[in-house]
Amino acid sequence: MDILSEILAGARWTGDMMSRRALFGTWGLRFPCARSAAFHAVTQGDCLVRWQGTDLHLQAGDVIFVARGKIHELSSARGVKAVDVEEFGRIGQKAKPGDTPATTLLSIRYEIPTGPMHPLIVDLPDFILIRGKQVAAHHALHSVMQLVSAEIDQGIASDLILQKLADILLYQVLRLHLASETNQRPGWRSALADEKVRAALENLHRRPEHQWTLANLASSVGLSRASLASRFKSALGTTPMHYLVELRIDKGRVALAEPGMTLDAAARRVGYSSAFAYSKAYKRVRGKAPTLDLTGK
Structure with a gap:
């Protein structure tokens, strides 16, 4: 097993799907990840991710990893009131027949065990944003995103398949991050x-x-x-x-x-x-x- 695989396997992160849905009109989701990390993949449309007063625009093909303890929001536009993602799941949205989703996304929460963490995990930034348009066309990230997009609206066994695909996406994101420009400080x-x-x-x-x-x-x-x-x-x-x-x-x-x-x-x-x-x-x-x-x- 290579060093990155060894470290990530040893981290013992446990994934839990928070949202897999098509979103219509105006919407806002709050992700209370006080003791966990979060991972979001936008497969259709666009949205904003809001964290500590900063807004980042996400488009179809973009994926973002948010570090443990970083409470954040995803919304259709600035100024939209966000609802806790679990409450939103219970309330849902009412869409008319034939309506086209404004955004489709997959969101996963990764529970991180308490106790000492490997320095590589500690060294990760508060968020890692990978822009789909900036990744080479032949990169496996695009293939996995296509599979996620096709699976979101499926039924039987789709939760398990999406969880596995999200894990692959996360590892691809971390690998892209670590392979990006080298940092001059030790790390x-x-x-x-x-x-x-x-x-x-x-x-x-x-x-x-x-x-x-x-x-x-x-x-x-x-x-x-x-x-x-x-x-x-x-x-x-x-x-x-x-x-x-x-x-x-x-x-x-x-x-x-x-x-x-x-x-x-x-x-x-x-x-x-x-x-x-x-x-x-x-x-x-x-x-x-x-x-x-x-x-x-």
Whole structure:
């Protein structure tokens, strides 16, 4: 599994469809995503997305990802009163036979688990907007949008199909964002753009339990220790070995959530010789013992 797939799979986001509808006339939807992220795809017409006093115009083919905790609104025009999306779903709209929708969109809420998040997720901006017209005509994004558009008005099994298509769209958006112009400050765009740093990260993620050293990690990607350390620090602002500690702690934390998993077994799974060694590293990084952190004490 490549590094981006590994991180996104490990994020354990859970999608929940908020809206899949054709909208007529004047309308406004409020998305109360205080503890979740949101994703919107416009397949027909246009609308405005309003966030913290800023309006962005969305057209057919555009997709937008809004980060966790960013309450926002979608509407047909400025000044339109927005209704909570769940209430709107209960009320609905009355359309006359033959009326053409002003806008058709798909909206998904992604619940993000509490607790530490991977730095790539933390580093995402408040919103990521991908303009359909700015994406190459042969890009897979357009094919997925066509499938979404065709599926919105379907019946049996369409909710499940739309959820899967929305997941694909989200990953395409994140990939486009990360592949866009590189950022000069340390961050994941820089790391993924550097082939050697990316390869080192993939090795760490594939085998966190391996007894990695700077020397054998550098050798695995064909670099000297000094070269890997310098490029890794420039890209991510940390050292390979410190990143490995954080990675092991996070993977151990996930393992501990499994039924019947003991602290000792989780520790050994991620490369520590004992529960004591894992707990010591966990407390140094997180400030408390893993058992206390997981119970919220």
